[in-house]
Amino acid sequence: MARTMLTQFFWMNANHPKAKQQKLLYKNFPEEYVWDIQTRTWHERKQQEVIGRIVIANPKEGERYYLRLLLSHIPGPTSYTYLRTVQGITYNSDREAAVAYGLLQADDSNEKCMEEACVYRMPMSLKQLFCTILVYCALASPTELFLKFEDDMAEDYVSVQKLTKEIARQQLLQSLNSELQSMGKSLHDFQLSHLLTATIDHQPICKEVQDETNICISEEDLRSSALLNTEQTIAYNQILDAVFSNKSKSFFIDGPGGTGKTFLYRAILAAVRSQRKIALATASSDVAASILPNGQTAHLRFKIPINGEGKLYLQEIKVDGLTLRSIKYNFTPIADLGEVKDPDPNLDVLFAILEVDTRKPANDSYVTDIRFVDQSEYEAPAMASLPSTFPIANVEGIARVTDFNACHHPTIPNPTDMILLLSGRPFYILN
Numbered sequence: 001m002a003r004t005m006l007t008q009f010f011w012m013n014a015n016h017p018k019a020k021q022q023k024l025l026y027k028n029f030p031e032e033y034v035w036d037i038q039t040r041t042w043h044e045r046k047q048q049e050v051i052g053r054i055v056i057a058n059p060k061e062g063e064r065y066y067l068r069l070l071l072s073h074i075p076g077p078t079s080y081t082y083l084r085t086v087q088g089i090t091y092n093s094d095r096e097a098a099v100a101y102g103l104l105q106a107d108d109s110n111e112k113c114m115e116e117a118c119v120y121r122m123p124m125s126l127k128q129l130f131c132t133i134l135v136y137c138a139l140a141s142p143t144e145l146f147l148k149f150e151d152d153m154a155e156d157y158v159s160v161q162k163l164t165k166e167i168a169r170q171q172l173l174q175s176l177n178s179e180l181q182s183m184g185k186s187l188h189d190f191q192l193s194h195l196l197t198a199t200i201d202h203q204p205i206c207k208e209v210q211d212e213t214n215i216c217i218s219e220e221d222l223r224s225s226a227l228l229n230t231e232q233t234i235a236y237n238q239i240l241d242a243v244f245s246n247k248s249k250s251f252f253i254d255g256p257g258g259t260g261k262t263f264l265y266r267a268i269l270a271a272v273r274s275q276r277k278i279a280l281a282t283a284s285s286d287v288a289a290s291i292l293p294n295g296q297t298a299h300l301r302f303k304i305p306i307n308g309e310g311k312l313y314l315q316e317i318k319v320d321g322l323t324l325r326s327i328k329y330n331f332t333p334i335a336d337l338g339e340v341k342d343p344d345p346n347l348d349v350l351f352a353i354l355e356v357d358t359r360k361p362a363n364d365s366y367v368t369d370i371r372f373v374d375q376s377e378y379e380a381p382a383m384a385s386l387p388s389t390f391p392i393a394n395v396e397g398i399a400r401v402t403d404f405n406a407c408h409h410p411t412i413p414n415p416t417d418m419i420l421l422l423s424g425r426p427f428y429i430l431n
C-alpha cells in the first residue's frame with residue numbers, strides 16, 4: 001500500500017510508543033508530529049507550534065466525507081478496519097460505521113419531509129423529491145427510505161398502469177435512475193442498484209414519455225369542455241373522435257383573435273391527457289407555446305436543428321400570403337421526405353400551432369368565428385410526386401397548405417407547400 005500521511009498516521013498509532021499513548025485525532029496529529037516528505041514518515045515535532053487541520057470533504061463526495069467524519073471523531077485509529085469497527089462489529093462502509101457511532105444525523109427529517117409530501121399523492125413529484133434528498137441530503141440509508149416510500153412513489157404504476165408490485169418496483173427504480181442521471185448521479189451512487197433485477201423483461205419508459213403522461217391538468221381545463229359553445233363543441237367532438245378512434249386526420253382551426261381557439265385547444269389537451277394519452281403542444285415561438293399547458297417550441301420538442309449541417313429544416317410556407325413555419329416530423333414538407341423517420345409509436349397526437357406573421361383583427365365578441373375543416377375535404381395530389389424510397393403505405397393523404405383557406409379551388413400544387421398526413425398519426429394544425 002502506498003505510504004500516505006493517513007496510512008502513516010495509522011502506523012504511528014499502532015507502533016510509535018508516544019503516539020500509541022496519546023491517541024490523537026487525525027486533525028491534531030500535525031500539532032505533535034511533522035510529516036517528512038522525503039522519507040514519507042511522521043517525526044516528533046521539536047520546534048514551532050502549529051494548528052492541526054484536516055482537508056474539507058463535501059457530503060456529496062460520499063465515502064470520502066464519511067471517512068473524514070470518522071477521522072474527526074475517533075482518536076488513535078490504527079487502520080481503516082479500526083475506524084469501521086464499532087462495538088466489535090466491523091462495517092462494510094465508512095457511512096455505516098458513522099451511523100453506528102451516532103455521528104450522522106438520523107434520516108428522520110428526510111422521512112418527515114417525504115411523509116408530508118405523500119399527502120398530496122403526486123407520485124412524480126414524490127420521485128423528484130426522493131432524488132433531491134438522495135443527491136443533496138447525504139442520507140445514511142437510502143435503501144431504508146426507498147423501502148418506506150416505495151408504494152407511494154409507485155402508486156401510479158400500480159393503480160393506473162396496473163403493473164404488478166415487482167414490475168412497478170423495477171419501473172420505479174428505472175424512473176428514479178433517469179431522474180438521478182439528470183442530476184449527474186445514478187442508483188449505483190446510493191447503493192440502490194442491487195434492487196434492480198435484470199431478469200424482469202420490462203421495457204423502461206423513456207423520461208419524455210413519463211413526463212408527458214404525468215402532466216398535471218388544471219381543474220379549469222378539465223371543466224372547460226362543459227363550457228364550449230356550439231362551434232367549439234363541433235370541433236372538440238370531431239377532433240377527439242379522431243384521436244380516440246385512432247384515425248389519421250388533420251384539422252385546421254381558424255378564427256379572429258379572441259374567439260376562443262386557445263380555450264378549445266386547452267379543452268382538447270385536457271381531454272387527451274386525462275386519458276393518459278400523449279398530446280404534444282407545440283408552437284413555433286416561445287410566446288405561442290407559453291399559452292398552452294406544457295407547450296414547447298417545435299424545434300425544442302423535436303430537436304429540429306435550425307442551423308444543422310447545411311440543411312435548414314424549419315422551412316417557411318405561405319398560407320394566404322402569410323408566413324407559416326413548417327414542422328419536420330409528422331408535419332413534413334414534401335421537400336424533406338427523404339428525412340422522414342418512422343413516427344414514434346408513443347406519440348398519439350401531434351399538436352402544431354402555425355404562427356402567422358400578421359394577425360387578423362381582434363374580435364370583441366369572442367367565439368364567433370371558429371371554422372373547422374376536415375382533411376378529407378382536401379384534394380390529394382398524385383402520389384407519383386413522392387420519392388420512390390418513401391413508405392407510401394404510411395401516407396394517408398397530402399394536403400396543400402395553401403388549400404386550407406381555399407380548399408374548393410385547388411391549383412397545381414407546389415411540392416414545398418404540401419404536408420403529408422401519415423396514417424395512425426392524428427394531428428392538428430391550429431392557427
Ligand SMILES: Nc1ncnc2c1ncn2[C@@H]1O[C@H](COP(=O)(O)OP(=O)(O)OP(=O)(O)O)[C@@H](O)[C@H]1O
Nearest residue numbers: 227228229256257258259260261262263264366367
Ligand atoms: N366557451 C367559452 N366559455 C367561456 N369563456 C371562453 C370560451 N371560449 C373562450 N373563452 C374566453 O374568451 C377569451 C378569449 O379566448 P381565447 O384566448 O381562447 O381566444 P383565441 O382565439 O385563442 O385568441 P387569440 O387568437 O388572440 O390567441 C379567453 O378569456 C377565454 O377564456
